[in-house]
Amino acid sequence: MGGVVKRKCTEDLANLRSQKMQQLLLQKLLNYAPSKLNSSIITITNCIYTKESLEICSKLLEINPEAYTAWNYRKLAVEHYLQSETDPDSIKTILSEELRLVESALRRNFKSYGAWHHRKWVLSKGDLSLDHEFRLLDQFQKADSRNFNAWNYRRFVAAMKKVPDEEELKFTTDMINSNFSNYSAWHNRSILLSHLLGKRVQGSFPREEVLTEEYELVHQALFTDPDDQSGWFYHLWLLDQTVKPDAPVLVSSWPVQGSDVIASFNGNLNGCASSPFTNFHSDTGEFPLILYFNQVVEGVNSATVTVESIFDKNGDLVWRPLSTNYSRNAQAWVTYLKFPDIKDHSLKSYSVEVSLAHCQGIISSSGSHYIHPCQFAFTVSLQPLDLEYTERGPGVEMVVWTDDYFYTNETLLQDLSPTILSFHQQRIKEDHDATASMWPSKTIANEIALFRELLSEIDCKIGKLTLARLLMAHDTIMSYNKTPSAYNKVHSEEVLELLSDLMKLDPSHSRYYKDEHSLVLMQKVTSNRELLLKHCWHYRESTSSNIHVSICLRLNNLSLSRIGSIEILLSVQMLDLSHNELRSIEGLEAMQLLSCLNLSNNKLHSFTALEPLRLLKSLKVLDISYNEMGAHSIDTRRYLCSSPLSHTVGSDWNVDDCKTDGINMTNYWEAVLIFRGLNLTQLDIVGNAVTDEKFKLLLVKILPTLKWLDGDDVH
Amino acid sequence: MGELEMEKHVLYILSVEKKKDDFESVVMEHLRINGAYWGLTTLDLLGKLGTVDSDEVVSWILKCQHDSGGFGGNIGHDPHILYTLSAVQILALLNNLDVLDVDKLTNYISGLQNEDGSFSGDVWGEVDTRFSYIAICCLSILHRLDRINVEKAVNYIVSCKNLDGGFGCTPGGESHAGQIFCCVGALAITGSLHHVDKDLLGWWLCERQVKSGGLNGRPEKLPDVCYSWWVLSSLIMIDRVHWIDKEKLVRFILDCQDKENGGISDRPDDAVDVFHTYFGVAGLSLLEYPGLKAIDPAYALPVDIINRIFFGR
């Protein structure tokens, strides 16, 4: 390999002489300015400025614009001279000399942060002509149209000169028209346009017309060279602007409108012929009320949501965001209603009314307010206390997940499951507004036609991916306008096919398409009751006690790498996701009723991936056997999990209470963080890289409620 | 095309330290402390930090500190937050954080926070989300995050979020992989990753992989080994690293080695330097290359060191 030409090296050797000189210059300069910036307050008293020192400084910066101490020295000198200078012309001369120096430094190194900043600093010192700056920028941006320092500087000068956004928008049009492949110009365009659209929300900048024109512009880029990425992200942004409703919408809840929930605490449900999807057993004497929005919102509380019931005074209810990072916003929110203290043994039914008023409190992350007032009601029957039941309740008997423990009985299922889907019917009415604009659906239809045409000519990945996204967007828009029975995702099949094609066409990113494929597959499976019922099975227990968790949603063996459509599955209490390819269970935290979960034979890499389980207060039975826990040196969930690393768990994090002999707790902090606080009675963990006997001892210690570990009785 | 030349890279790093007069060390003179961080971290990932005289390094580092608390890039150079982070990282690496006057250093950093939550790099007021990351990273390592207004700092970073899911230096600035690392890293350390649209940013980041397997830093740019770090670490923090072809990237990095004299360059057949040697080795560590210590994607220090700082007693 000795003959390999080191291109850079030879080029640089030629510069070495000037580089040596540079070092000498720097040494000289440092003699003039010994440690000038001794405190955060600038003291210029111990600096010496002479003609010679400033010349050395200029030379040095012209050779190496990165020598930041030299820029600082110049700034000190300028301030020093300006202090005693009142003549405007002289001031101008001093500042112009700085601008000249920056210009020549930039010609040496266009990307020097120090040089660009010096220029900004000089502009802040006096009244200088900004026209010259634009001329300079035109020159530089012609030479390198992607230099982001130059673009940043352009935005800075434009703001300083108060150039209207429309004018700068015109500049990006010119740049794009001269070369479509200019991501920087597209980027600046998106910034200017969102600014203009935001400002003129009801004014003379008609959103729909503007966006239509933008679609036309980006088509030119995409269709000229589909492999050039410059227009890809812009088109996706336009699509997002077209489809996404601004205001948050309530999409589902548990319990749903009109349902009759049977809630018991340590009570028996014998003799109640009701749906397993509305039975809920609680050890803690409370039951969840879950609200699920179409986007992340904040501000759900007893002032924005009114719950009328005999259980709690509305004002006492505490709403919690169901998010794994303990932030103040989430898509799903929960409050727990406490059962009243019931002594008599008669089955009583109470109604609960929930209303989300037309109020300003619930806000999306983009700042839009909740504007769809909505109300729903359900009843709750309280099951009398029966102490005998605790002997046979959930988690009393070991759950076995093998096929022979499950059977189907369709007629029974049909009877039982009117409320299996958590769709919020209310939403449909609210959004079915005859005056709503047809523009989004028209635009999407138009885009679909165009991209089909493109694909008929060439087989390109961005064409296929965009078509898949457009078809999904189409289904989403249609679902807003139709009744629940027509909720079918009509394009699911085609989208799945496109994504499968993409996996082959672009194998480097195949797992991106695979993840998308999984989400669409879940949408399809949950898109209506009939399809979903195909995945519902009865769980057979060896004793015949009538237990609520007897219907299991089995989404096993579907090759899912990711889960979605959780909003529809809020009523599920027993879930089998085994034999998939899951790397993450993000979203599961909203399934507050979940008590039995099978995640075995997946690709979970670390305990941190189980973070959502920390929010599932009803979870009793967990199977995470045959995953990849402990098999990876890099943990990709490390920062998506609350811990002292991300300051989401106090730095007073204490593991002393579960210290176990022979175990270095620093190595097991993930397991301790996740499992401490769970109330598991059954855990299967065999088939992971971490399952030695010492670790099992640690688990038994942090899970005091545990009865079975890997099938063995722990007592 | 071959394996990681671990021993040669160790020799290369050690040799750079000795050659004080050649081209590279002259240009790097003003940021020698950064160079020391790149070199020492590389040695640690390769399991050879023990070959360094840590007392000598520590005493040199302390000579770079100013009365203000900030560190310069070398002895005699002005203090700047860029070099302050390297100083803290090196001291953490050498398990020598206790030589620091933590309050003084903390005052320097917190003094650079502006009213809008952003951070200046030094007293001259250049603002950049890189400096936000540095401030947050330093203070977190020193357990002093409470000394700045974290909420404002986070809001400022979020205000630099773009419509492609990425982040720029200042509001409106174009997304760039290096800048994205800084912003995602700062959000990770402050438990604020919910502000990131993980699918959108993940798609943008995974599309940085070009045909050769290497990663670029922005659309339609050339691949470069240093982006193995900026892009990969960001993808890992948002759990989307499986969206790229890891094997192809490993091959690209290995192709950038100088197999004779050690060191890694930006692209195959270019001249090697310490900067790209560090990013190449760190990238391979993130790709779980056998024989390398694991590196933490947010703090850019070996995982065992970070775990010791946050979970050790």
Ligand SMILES: [Zn+2]
């Ligand atoms: Zn590079």
